[in-house]
Amino acid sequence: MSDEPRQSASHRYTAALANEIEPRWQARWAELGIDRQPNPGEAGFDASRPKFYCLDMFPYPSGAGLHVGHPEGYTATDIICRYKRMSGFNVLHPMGWDAFGLPAEQYAIQTGVHPAITTREAIDNFRRQLRRFGFCYDWSREFGTIDEGYYRWTQWVFLRLYKSWYDPEAEPRDATVRSPGRARPIAELEAEFASGARPVRFNPLAAEVADALKARTYESWDELDAGARRDVLDSYRLAYLGEQTVNWCPKLGTALANEEVIDGKSERGGFPVFRRPLRQWMLRITAYGDRLLADLEGLDWPESTLTQQREWIGRSEGAEIDFGLPEAPMGVGAAALRVYTTRPDTIFGATYMVVAPEHPLVDAVLKDDGAPGGLREYVEWARNRSDVERQESKDKTGCDTGLRAVNPATGERIPVWTSDYVLMGYGSGAIMAVPAHDQRDFEFAEKFGLPIQDVVYPKPLLAASRYFKRRPNAGEKWRAELSDVLSMVTSENTEPRDFDSIIERARVRSAGDETAPVTPVAEEWLGLLDGLAGDDAGGDGARDVIERGRVHRARGEAFAGDGRLWHSANAGISLNGLAVPEAKRQIVGWLESEGLGQKKVQFRLRDWLFSRQRYWGEPFPIVFDEAGRHHAVSDDALPVTLPEMTDYTPEESDEPKPLLAKAGAWLRTTAGEAGAEGLDPGAGVTRESNTMPGWAGSCWYHLRYTDPGNTDRLASEDAESYWMGRQPDRELGGVDLYVGGAEHAVLHLLYARFWHKTLFDLGHVSTNEPYRKLFHQGLILSHAFQRADKSLVPVDQVEERGEDEFVETATGERVAQIIAKMSKSLKNVVNPDDVIADHGADTFRLYEMYMGPLDQQKPWDTRAIEGMFRFLRDVWRLCIDDATGEPRVADAENGDLEKRLHRTVDKVGGDIERLAFNTAIAAMIEFKNAALSKDGTPTLTADQIDRFVRTLAPFAPHLSEEIWSRLGRFDQRGSVHRQAWPEVDESKLVDDSIEIPVQILGKLRSKVTVPADADKKAMETAALADERIKELIEGKTVRKVIVVPGRLVNLVVG
């Protein structure tokens, strides 16, 4: 082997060489600090450069280590950051750890090892793996959310929420706020109450405060005692204690997320789970509902994410309506039942009402002796039913409460039922049921035999009638056409967006067959429409339709679409003949004038449940005095650290008991010891023993990176406003590019926006929105195998039998190869460490970027990695002599290659800007293919290698630096990663002459070469002079010539 001639080529690019040069350069870069980015005011900061803040969603460091999905987004941002740095930007590109969380705690329960230990180990492993990729993070800014120096400020932000309220009338801080209102310190509210500048009352926006309390306005602040003042102020806080129904598992001693509850039992252990109201910390995110919605406008975010946020916020406009309860038994206590509806226009069709099983009215009825039989049993069953169960079975269940309400529009007495399809958490927990026009109400009414009353008449039929009227002399053909229209109208439950398109389709269908039969359905509808034709708004014809034409009902559906009202009249008001929007306006106006209801904006968004009964999270900076009142820990006393514990097993209990409640010595202390504000230092206090949820740390980490070591503030004003501030050319400030998975499209991004906005309102940060531009990388998938019954088989239990034939080893059964998510159980997870060992980090980076568009999901193909390795090997061979390891430099410049190089630089730069790394790499491969000589002679001058290597550097930083160094450039000018992006000579991008296609009737027939700047006339002349074209148009008339300068010529011949 050793005498093999090619063996002398010992300087070839191999995996071994990659694994030698990569760590070597990583160490050298760290030593030189080339990825350090100084802050304003620090040595080495260049104020003349614009800034670029590029943020990756920081990982949760799991024990399993890095997944191939992590480096996908990280490589993309790395390329952009390196490119931006070369293009003259100050680049902030940090990395850290989202390290509080459940998995570490679960592991601690099993092993007794403190979560901090396992988490620190996982962080060290993640850091090692990330560094091996050569990412240009400024590691001097690294932190974890579990660092005391970090979560101290998480607690500090919580206290800002605790000490603030939302003033809907306050002037926004700047014009980027698109909806009124702003958070203000609660001290200002107190001062306004005390001075009489503001009427003293409970917070009208507080969901946790009873309506009766909210209705009252107090004479003066002095009238109230200290306790009452606290109650009033507490109702305004953005962080407050409120009741929320949760899934409570006594055996596990914790509340569970809905996903952790299956069939009413805990996922772990199978213990029973109960829905239980629990008093805990809530954040008043609903106060920001309008702003979180309105400020989405103007963000450069994926449309799908914007949509998801809008839907999650779920703003709807409707009305609150009071239904009288004249015969309610004593003890029910309410004279009216309040409902929320988005369709007040359908009130004439409200034939019964439904309240949630948790509704106070139900409890009131149950206290009464006259409660109907079975009600108690139903309510108990329903209240203990988990959300998961409710979702699994959508069969309607319910029970009559025996109460009767009065429909204010019709004056009729209607029954009040209870059912779990009405949720206590939305609106007022009660609805007016309109079974004719709401699918859920319809199903309920069908099941329990409740009356159904139509009041809205579908518009397509009105449109069809107009169409019919336009053709009074309709013959067979038109009848056929109309029958098609009608069959479409009646066969589709969706409202056609455009009636003309239906007509168009009908015309197309019937065009081929003039005698198309008139179907029985169409016949019926033609009859109905005949009756209707005389009067759109009403009359006997329309009434006939209403009575006979209950098409939707016949199909087992309620008609929920837009349309016109009918049968909607009493002595007080008539909605007959009105379209839905107008009918809504009229009925709400009438209700308001009668004092029976008013317009109401409702959000789907609920306040954020912020307490967890867990250990491994941020402790609340809150203590309770002996009277049970909460008090803030002062800013100076932060952080409140977690107590050491030896046993992480939750306590079995009937009452919710957080894990920290076991830490007796920590739990019970004095106000002085805890640093509590406004209490006698000797007073005994109990610490809040819940911890914050995993989301807390990720709500503001983008701010900390700007100044991670600051001990006085969450970040200095200078650093924060420089990195997060507005750019001269942009309306919005914030992070310039935020890249991460689409799984965070709602919760993380909504929570972070909320915190950021509060900090903005209070003057702690300089922008209204945290993330100006957002991008989601697509999932990286893998192969898996599927049996005929669709069950999946791990890849190690399958063998290949020839072309595309796979069988399960154990059974010999044939299985299909499919694309699936990587998962441990399928044994198809790719380990980044292995890929780097086999090919090097540069190849790995290139491969992941070459797989396809960054935002699409793509299957991992181990074989295709080879292609990227070959590319890098060829680049190496292009620049470095295999035998000597010296650079291969041509003396004279090849003009064609020079042109290509300029185009490549231009294309790659543009592609990076639009995150199209796959095509950028393709362009570089093309250049390599053109430049690589067949005979082994050098083709590129030193200057050309210099520029090409700079172009490749953001993608393959190690190989580029090595070639750069062997070219002598490192010694002369320092690292390739601190060089400028190669300049593009515009004149090199255009050719003198270009080949343009000549089409005849849109079909390519020939090509002609014309000067690049040829005008229309010249192009036309050249095209018509072409031999082939002349031949083809021989004897035909050229009717028209389409010339697109620089692109093509198209001849229209006839």
Added chain:
RNA sequence: GGGCCCGUGGCGGAAUCGGCAGACGCGGCGGAUUUAAAAUCCGCUUCCCGGCGACGGGAGUGGGGGUUCAAGUCCCCCCGGGCCCACCA
């Protein structure tokens, strides 16, 4: 059930603004080199028809229709796949 996204060669994908469909890579086929294989290098590679060949003709971007001189791209309908939300009145 609702919303969003996506369907292009054997495979991943390209076509950035309605203007030459299939760039680039993988795989495959043929050849060179080799005692041989691997590796490497060179060539071909959407399909169909004709031609020894240069080449010529036709079809073609899930299916059907429309707009246009021109459609992968825009509009309508249908089919298939994926993701998210899901009793929110």
